[in-house]
Amino acid sequence: MIYDKSSGKIVDIIKNYARKHSLWIVAYGTGCGAIELPPTMTSRYDAERFGIRGSATPRQADVLLITGYLAVKTLKRVIRTYEQMQDPKYVIGFGSCTINGGMYWDSYNTVKALDRYLPVDVYINGCMPRPEAVISGFIELQKLIEAGKANGAKKYKENLDWYRENQRKVIKNWKMPDYNW
Amino acid sequence: MREKETTLYLGPQHPGVTGNMMVKLKVAGDTVVKAETHVGYLHRAFEKLMEQRTWMQSFPIVCRICVPEPDPNEENLARAIEEIEGREVPERAKYIRVMILELSRLAAYMLWMGGQAGTAGLYTVPQWSVGDRDYIIDLFEELTGGRIYHMYIWAGGVRRDLPEGFADKVLRTMDYLESRLPEYDKLFFENAIFQKRAKGVGIIDKDKALEWGVVGPPLRGCGIKHDVRIDEPYEVYDKLDFVVPTHEGGDVWSRAMVRRQEMEQSISIIRQVIDKMPAGEYYNKVPNPLNWYVPEGDAYVKTESARGEFGYYAVSDGGLKPRRVHVRGPAYVHGVSLLEKILVGANISDVAFIMNSLGVCPPEIER
Amino acid sequence: MKTQNINIEKEIATEIQNTFHTAEVNIKRNKRIEVKLRNDLIPPFLSYAKNYLTFNHLAHFSCVDWIEQNEFELVYIIYSYEKGVIVLAKTRIDREKAEFVTTRHLWYQAETYERELHEMFGINFKGNDRLNEFILEDWEGIPPYRRDFDTVKYATDNFYTRPGREDAKDVRENVTKINKEEIPEFAKEYSVRSLK
Numbered sequence: 062m063i064y065d066k067s068s069g070k071i072v073d074i075i076k077n078y079a080r081k082h083s084l085w086i087v088a089y090g091t092g093c094g095a096i097e098l099p100p101t102m103t104s105r106y107d108a109e110r111f112g113i114r115g116s117a118t119p120r121q122a123d124v125l126l127i128t129g130y131l132a133v134k135t136l137k138r139v140i141r142t143y144e145q146m147q148d149p150k151y152v153i154g155f156g157s158c159t160i161n162g163g164m165y166w167d168s169y170n171t172v173k174a175l176d177r178y179l180p181v182d183v184y185i186n187g188c189m190p191r192p193e194a195v196i197s198g199f200i201e202l203q204k205l206i207e208a209g210k211a212n213g214a215k216k217y218k219e220n221l222d223w224y225r226e227n228q229r230k231v232i233k234n235w236k237m238p239d240y241n242w
Numbered sequence: 243m244r245e246k247e248t249t250l251y252l253g254p255q256h257p258g259v260t261g262n263m264m265v266k267l268k269v270a271g272d273t274v275v276k277a278e279t280h281v282g283y284l285h286r287a288f289e290k291l292m293e294q295r296t297w298m299q300s301f302p303i304v305c306r307i308c309v310p311e312p313d314p315n316e317e318n319l320a321r322a323i324e325e326i327e328g329r330e331v332p333e334r335a336k337y338i339r340v341m342i343l344e345l346s347r348l349a350a351y352m353l354w355m356g357g358q359a360g361t362a363g364l365y366t367v368p369q370w371s372v373g374d375r376d377y378i379i380d381l382f383e384e385l386t387g388g389r390i391y392h393m394y395i396w397a398g399g400v401r402r403d404l405p406e407g408f409a410d411k412v413l414r415t416m417d418y419l420e421s422r423l424p425e426y427d428k429l430f431f432e433n434a435i436f437q438k439r440a441k442g443v444g445i446i447d448k449d450k451a452l453e454w455g456v457v458g459p460p461l462r463g464c465g466i467k468h469d470v471r472i473d474e475p476y477e478v479y480d481k482l483d484f485v486v487p488t489h490e491g492g493d494v495w496s497r498a499m500v501r502r503q504e505m506e507q508s509i510s511i512i513r514q515v516i517d518k519m520p521a522g523e524y525y526n527k528v529p530n531p532l533n534w535y536v537p538e539g540d541a542y543v544k545t546e547s548a549r550g551e552f553g554y555y556a557v558s559d560g561g562l563k564p565r566r567v568h569v570r571g572p573a574y575v576h577g578v579s580l581l582e583k584i585l586v587g588a589n590i591s592d593v594a595f596i597m598n599s600l601g602v603c604p605p606e607i608e609r
Numbered sequence: 610m611k612t613q614n615i616n617i618e619k620e621i622a623t624e625i626q627n628t629f630h631t632a633e634v635n636i637k638r639n640k641r642i643e644v645k646l647r648n649d650l651i652p653p654f655l656s657y658a659k660n661y662l663t664f665n666h667l668a669h670f671s672c673v674d675w676i677e678q679n680e681f682e683l684v685y686i687i688y689s690y691e692k693g694v695i696v697l698a699k700t701r702i703d704r705e706k707a708e709f710v711t712t713r714h715l716w717y718q719a720e721t722y723e724r725e726l727h728e729m730f731g732i733n734f735k736g737n738d739r740l741n742e743f744i745l746e747d748w749e750g751i752p753p754y755r756r757d758f759d760t761v762k763y764a765t766d767n768f769y770t771r772p773g774r775e776d777a778k779d780v781r782e783n784v785t786k787i788n789k790e791e792i793p794e795f796a797k798e799y800s801v802r803s804l805k
Contacts, residue, residue: 087255088255088256088257089254089255089262090261090262091262091283092262092284093284093306093309093390093605095261095262095309096309096310096353096390097389097390099353099356099368099372100372100373100375100376100379103356103368103369103372103373104369104370104372104373105372105373105376115257117256117257119255130286132282132283132284132285132286133746134282134283134285134745134746135254135262135283135284137746138254138255138283142255160771161770161771162764162768162770162771164302164303164306165286165291166764166770167291167294167760167761167764168286168287168290168291168760168764169287169290169753169758169760169763169764169767170285170286170287170745170753171286171768172768173764173768173769173770173771174768174769174770174771177769188391189389189390189391191389227769230767231767231768232747233747233749234746234747281743281744282742282743282744282745282746285744285745287753287754287760289754290753290754290758290760291760293756294760294761325638452665452666452690453665453666453716453717454716454717454718455666455667455668455716455718468690473690473693474640474693540684540697542641542668542669542686542695542697544668551668553668553669553686555669555671555684555686557673565673566671566673566674568669568671568672570668570669574721575718575721578718578721579717579718579720579721580718583717608744
């Protein structure tokens, strides 16, 4: 790797390089997309060769994979899970229904555009995306991390009011702890 | 001394829970005193959405009700429409449908095996079984174009004929899977860890099983021989030769043994179907899908899925769109009322294990 | 339907008719019997069917909204493993004052169905003390599965919807330009046809 002044400090480059090779996913199957994760993680596609693996708790994880549509009830839990995660953290929107509602465009119980509620770094489209597409989405994320452009968490912190406003519009009974990060 | 009771929230973010649901446990020590399931995290209002769409547009919706095994849903909706209309299905389409249903049952059992072993801490089994499941998924992909959601069965027949050489591929895959079964026995079913964990855990009372609405492998695991495929044969199951395995005990172990033997039966059914499949049309002429009026009437149809009886109650008011389609997934009973009953007295570490053995699939409960 | 042997169905139908004179019993097809009852006769009928006719499996419990007649139709689908026959017991209740009695004492799992119908249609089942939140969370307004609830309006009012491509242009031109490919001749024709 050639050191380039424009891309930041050399420490950042090393940090990003290390981060991109260790992406742990929170084991939270939020929607039907979770069915393509076992093939992705096991012997046939073996995502672990890219440093991608599951993690049981949000506090040890780096990636929140939103596998599909989010019901309002789940959105509340997902926001809590996301806020519990430690930096660096990234969000991947998985499936068409996270992008524009997909086939649930007229459902009264699912949110239609995920990036209004959580900062999405990478979207993977398709219903359902194939394991190859999932891996390609992760590689896209790795490229963003290496270039230092995967700054969703920073965006979330800076624009917290905007995100909160959108979240509260959908979630009626807001009883959530405030994490002081 | 009585131990202090604590409340424990298992899920919705928990690696062992089968999908996106939550079980609120009251525990004393590590024994469950009271369990309460909370569902609704996957509610997409399918039944409402179907009322907004035409009958044919409902097919892409219904297959998303159950992710590990979408085909019984399509089969059910197709048969409900056919029953209301009195529409006949060509013989070849019936055989193809049975083949699809059995392939999806095998795939679902493969995935179940991975999940069941994973919750017992045996992480090699998912690497094998999910990998082998992909051979079936590849067959589906060649036949229907989709890995997970097929949208292949529809009212009046199936969407396309078998591609050239497909039957041979299916037979080859069956040979391979059959040769793998003894290996799975060695790795998983004869594994001392699994046997010790599974025996005597999560027992369903045999006398109460029918009344509680238990269906599918959990019912046959109690030693009661009931299966929609023999009780009320649909498609061509009455022309096929197969046995319905049962096992006494009603615990996780006997449910696992029932599923293990059913895998053999499924392989044998698929072979028979390919052997007996007649030539001919694979669908009957149907009206324009955008202008398909289904006459007034209602129908209750049921299919045996990998988890048990899958029922659809469909009502038509003579219009383009369904009046009401109400889905009864097997997990509707297994995942709420039954689970709450049999979790009492179990260990915390066995909760996810028992849920897996019952085949709880939350999207079926809330749809 | 083809003519099939429906002796056992006839037997059950006559037995039901003899016990419940006001019931409207008809055999829909083999293995399906439809019984229409007054709503106060449903609990005795279910108890009779379960205990005397061996219909011990509650397969389904559903509700259909007939908004034109201002009524809900409740459908109990019960199955006898012994006889292999399904009975669809139907009754109608008033839509405005939607109330019914619970059948939890007969089948424990009826509780779950009742919880769902309570939430989705707003039917109050007397005697069921567990009609709390089941699927929805913090829901306000009319129960969503009623026909007069407009899901499209609710979704557009409450959720942000991303604007889509409304021009319906053929995206392949842009895609081929980026990838420096050409659309083959036959495919061009196809794209024109599909736009018409």
